[in-house]
Amino acid sequence: MALQANHINKYFYAPDKFQALKDISFEVKKGEFVSIVGKSGCGKSTLLYILSTMDTAYDGSVQLAGENITGKKQDALAAFRNAHLGFVFQFHYLLPDFSCLKNVMIPALRLGKLSRAQIEEQAYEKLTLLGVGHQALKTASRISGGQQQRVAIARALINNPDIVMGDEPTGNLDTRNTAIVFDMLQQLCREQQKTVITVTHDNDFAAKSDRIIEMSDGVIVNQHTR
Amino acid sequence: MSININSEVALTYLIAKKKQTLVASLGVTFGISMYIFMNSLISGTNEYFEKMTLSATPHIRLYRDHQISNSDRLNHFLGKASTNLISNPKMVNSDERIDDPYTLLQALKTNPASLAVSPQITATIICSNGSLQENGNVSGVNILEQDKMFDITSTMIAGTVKDLSTDPNGIIIGSGMAENLSLKTGDNITLTTSKGSTKVLHVSGIFRTTIKNVDQTKCYANLSVVQQLLKKDRSYITDIYVNLKDYTKANRIGKQFELVTGYRVETWQSANEQSIAARMIRDMIANSVVITILIVAGFGIYNILNMMIYEKIKEIAILKATGFAGRHVVAIFIFQALFIGLLGSFTGILLGWLLSKTGSMIYIGKGNLEYLPVSFYAKHYIQGALFGIITSFFAGYVPALRASHVDPVEIIRG
Numbered sequence: 354m355a356l357q358a359n360h361i362n363k364y365f366y367a368p369d370k371f372q373a374l375k376d377i378s379f380e381v382k383k384g385e386f387v388s389i390v391g392k393s394g395c396g397k398s399t400l401l402y403i404l405s406t407m408d409t410a411y412d413g414s415v416q417l418a419g420e421n422i423t424g425k426k427q428d429a430l431a432a433f434r435n436a437h438l439g440f441v442f443q444f445h446y447l448l449p450d451f452s453c454l455k456n457v458m459i460p461a462l463r464l465g466k467l468s469r470a471q472i473e474e475q476a477y478e479k480l481t482l483l484g485v486g487h488q489a490l491k492t493a494s495r496i497s498g499g500q501q502q503r504v505a506i507a508r509a510l511i512n513n514p515d516i517v518m519g520d521e522p523t524g525n526l527d528t529r530n531t532a533i534v535f536d537m538l539q540q541l542c543r544e545q546q547k548t549v550i551t552v553t554h555d556n557d558f559a560a561k562s563d564r565i566i567e568m569s570d571g572v573i574v575n576q577h578t579r
Numbered sequence: 580m581s582i583n584i585n586s587e588v589a590l591t592y593l594i595a596k597k598k599q600t601l602v603a604s605l606g607v608t609f610g611i612s613m614y615i616f617m618n619s620l621i622s623g624t625n626e627y628f629e630k631m632t633l634s635a636t637p638h639i640r641l642y643r644d645h646q647i648s649n650s651d652r653l654n655h656f657l658g659k660a661s662t663n664l665i666s667n668p669k670m671v672n673s674d675e676r677i678d679d680p681y682t683l684l685q686a687l688k689t690n691p692a693s694l695a696v697s698p699q700i701t702a703t704i705i706c707s708n709g710s711l712q713e714n715g716n717v718s719g720v721n722i723l724e725q726d727k728m729f730d731i732t733s734t735m736i737a738g739t740v741k742d743l744s745t746d747p748n749g750i751i752i753g754s755g756m757a758e759n760l761s762l763k764t765g766d767n768i769t770l771t772t773s774k775g776s777t778k779v780l781h782v783s784g785i786f787r788t789t790i791k792n793v794d795q796t797k798c799y800a801n802l803s804v805v806q807q808l809l810k811k812d813r814s815y816i817t818d819i820y821v822n823l824k825d826y827t828k829a830n831r832i833g834k835q836f837e838l839v840t841g842y843r844v845e846t847w848q849s850a851n852e853q854s855i856a857a858r859m860i861r862d863m864i865a866n867s868v869v870i871t872i873l874i875v876a877g878f879g880i881y882n883i884l885n886m887m888i889y890e891k892i893k894e895i896a897i898l899k900a901t902g903f904a905g906r907h908v909v910a911i912f913i914f915q916a917l918f919i920g921l922l923g924s925f926t927g928i929l930l931g932w933l934l935s936k937t938g939s940m941i942y943i944g945k946g947n948l949e950y951l952p953v954s955f956y957a958k959h960y961i962q963g964a965l966f967g968i969i970t971s972f973f974a975g976y977v978p979a980l981r982a983s984h985v986d987p988v989e990i991i992r993g
Contacts, residue, residue: 398992407900408988428904435902442991446897448588450595460901462584508901520991 354419355516355548356381356404361413363399363571373399374411375571381564383515384546386539388559391568397552398520400568404550405438405518406430418515435464439509441534441551443521445501447493453480453504454489461511472511479507483537499530506537517541519551523558535561585907588898589914592891599883600919606879607923608930610872611967615931618959620938621865623952625858631947632854634729635793636847637697637820638829641687641836643677644843645670680816683840692823692832697724699818700805705771706752706798708760715756717770717798719805722751728822731786731799738764738784747801749783755795757785770798772808780804789947873970880919880974884912888982895982896990905983912982916975917968924967928960 363374373396381387389397402408404415406422409430414423418437422430434440447456457476461467467475480486483503488496493504502522509517517538523531535558541547542563551562559565567575593600648671653663677683680698687696700719705712718725726732726740736754742764743749750768762768764782771777780800787794806815823832829846837844848855888895895908932955939953 402988402992405900407991428906431899431902431904431907434900440900446893446900446991448894448897450591455591459584459588459898462587463902463907465584512902 354380355383355385355417356550357416358400358404359414359416361400361403361411361415363396363403363408363411373571374403377413377571377573379566379573379576381548381550383548384542386542386549386563387551387566388562388564389550389552389566389568390554390556390559395568396571397568401518401520401550401552405440406434435460436512437515439512439514439517441502441505441509441517441519441522443524445493445498445505445525447501447504447508449492449494451493452490453485453493453496456493456504457507457511460508464512476507476511479510480504483507484533499526499533502526502530502534503537506534510541514547516548516550519549519553521553522551523553523555531555531558585910586914589911589918592887592911593915593918596887599887600915600922603880603883603919604923604926606876607920607967607971608927610876610970611924611927611963612930612934613872614869614963614966615928615959616934616938616953617865617869618962619931619935619953619955620951621861622956622959623939623954624861626954627948627952628854628858632851633826633847634788635790636850637728638823638826638847639821639833639836640845640850641677641683641819641821641840641842642817642845643673643675645673645675647671674811674815675817676811676814677816677819677842680814680819684819687819687821687836692825692828693821694824695724695727695820695822697721697728697820698802698816699820700802700809700811700816701818702772702805702808704798704808706756706760707769707771708762708766711760713756713759713795715752715796715798717750717800717805717808719800719802721802722799725799725820728820734786734788736785736787738782740784742783743799743801746781746783747803748778748780749801750780750804751784751786751799752782753794753797754785754787755791756798757782759795770800770808774810776808776810778804778808873966876923876967877970877974880916880971881978883919884916884975884978885981887915888912888978892982892985893990895985896987899985899987900991908983908985909976909979912979913972913975916971916979919975920968920971923971924964927967928964931960931963 357380359378361374361377362372365371365373377400389400391397403411406417414421416422420433422433425433451459454473454476457479458472461472461476462469477486477489480489483506485500485503488500493501496504502525519538523534526534538549538551542549553559564576564578566573648665648668650663650665657663684696684698687693697720701716703716706715722740722743731740738751740751743751752762752768757763760768762782764784766782767779768782769777769779803813806813809815823829826847830848833844833846898908935953935955938951941951943949943951
């Protein structure tokens with residue numbers, strides 16, 4: 354089991370007390386491609402931030418890659434994210450002062466398992482695989498949106514994570530690039546048995562994934578497997 | 580490896596914001612250079628005034644104090660049978676002589692702490708050349724010992740101190756006196772004391788200290804000449820001057836001398852308390868200026884790092900999302916602060932040296948002070964750099980801590 358969420362409740366206190374998530378429980382199998390859909394404000398992003406370990410203020414428990422992450426310290430969670438999770442955000446969120454290659458390398462350098470030369474080689478390999486190898490040495494702010502998103506995916510994959518999470522990974526892309534990004538994520542599931550969990554507005558994107566979880570007002574209203 | 584990636588990120592940010600980095604380090608540069616310059620100037624000034632003081636005051640002066648009359652003698656002769664009291668006791672007039680001075684001189688000379696020992700007698704005199712007259716005072720000294728102590732040689736403008744030591748009837752006078760009495764070396768000068776004794780001496784040398792009062796009144800003659808003028812015997816000595824190997828220990832060693840010899844001791848510090856006070860005030864002014872500058876430089880770094888963190892807050896969130904822990908973020912910004920501190924300290928040392936060098940070329944030309952007294956000690960430069968780096972560290976630590984508390988969710992949610 355790649356992910357297990359048990360009875361998650363989440364409240365916001367500002368401006369007024371408001372329950373964003375109501376007793377959410379579900380599981381995701383290893384190698385599954387899951388899309389979470391729903392209207393704006395239904396709580397899908399909030400759920401993703403909890404699953405991604407970044408938000409720790411919730412009730413209930415979350416297990417990722419067989420490890421219970423609820424109640425862990427911030428620094429331990431940072432190390433866990435570094436080693437086991439990959440992120441793709443709606444906006445690429447690359448570091449604009451660094452080259453694309455360096456952007457991809459940074460999480461691996463942080464992990465520190467391989468030598469710099471090995472990391473550089475792998476980073477370049479990932480960029481090439483995603484079709485942006487020729488942009489490797491350009492500064493991240495100087496390439497097009499679609500290319501930036503692909504660099505961001507390469508960054509998410511550099512530490513060979515168990516789970517890749519996406520927050521509207523195609524929200525900012527045109528149809529062609531959306532298709533490319535989707536294919537890449539799907540390939541990860543099929544060929545490398547990675548688990549992919551994305552939050553999306555894009556119904557076409559969601560329709561192609563293995564499972565769709567539909568949310569409304571903080572509860573899961575519908576789940577269907579393809 | 581983990582240190583490497585933190586510093587790599589930090590360096591990239593520093594290079595990406597060249598202007599901010601430069602401005603922040605310039606703050607440190609000015610702080611450090613002023614620290615170095617102020618300290619060099621103050622220590623140079625202190626040394627100058629200390630040298631001036633020590634060119635006129637011995638490290639230690641031994642003399643016999645007037646004593647108040649006591650009942651020792653009465654007790655001695657009348658015994659303890661009666662209680663002996665002196666009503667209304669007065670100071671006893673003694674001739675101020677030091678008993679058996681040559682044994683004491685020998686003992687002081689062999690003391691490991693002392694560098695030079697010089698016996699003295701002074702007499703108030705009227706100097707005359709024909710009908711010209713000037714008031715003055717003559718010090719009977721062993722001129723070679725005295726020269727070792729006060730470096731009279733460096734102030735001589737005619738003749739040498741040796742000329743006095745070889746001529747029993749010689750005298751060295753100040754330039755003001757020489758001018759007022761129209762005297763040059765080889766001329767005769769008549770000395771008359773208040774007791775009426777007279778002596779004719781020849782001028783063997785003329786000195787100029789640039790202190791007007793000294794140049795117009797002070798004379799040096801041999802011990803025997805002054806003893807004769809005062810109609811005293813050859814063992815009449817009133818003062819013994821002692822210079823020490825380490826003049827800063829004068830107070831402690833002076834105390835010992837006082838206890839051992841029984842004579843009063845005056846150290847150069849107690850004889851020049853006002854200049855010690857002036858020194859303390861100078862130190863205080865310099866320190867407050869320097870501390871102010873360093874604090875201002877510190878706030879400069881603090882401000883710029885704070886701004887940098889504000890601008891980079893999204894990137895900090897991303898770094899945290901991809902696995903950087905709070906302590907890594909702290910390390911990144913501390914590295915930046917230290918880099919700015921190091922850069923600023925290095926250029927500050929250069930600028931500080933340049934300022935000091937330039938300062939030491941400013942012409943003053945008053946008294947015997949030619950140029951602004953500036954000292955050059957490695958100590959000040961090392962201290963300056965150290966202070967710069969420490970200030971930068973603390974100025975960077977506060978914003979770094981703030982950066983480490985960035986919540987990635989809040990930033991990414993937007």
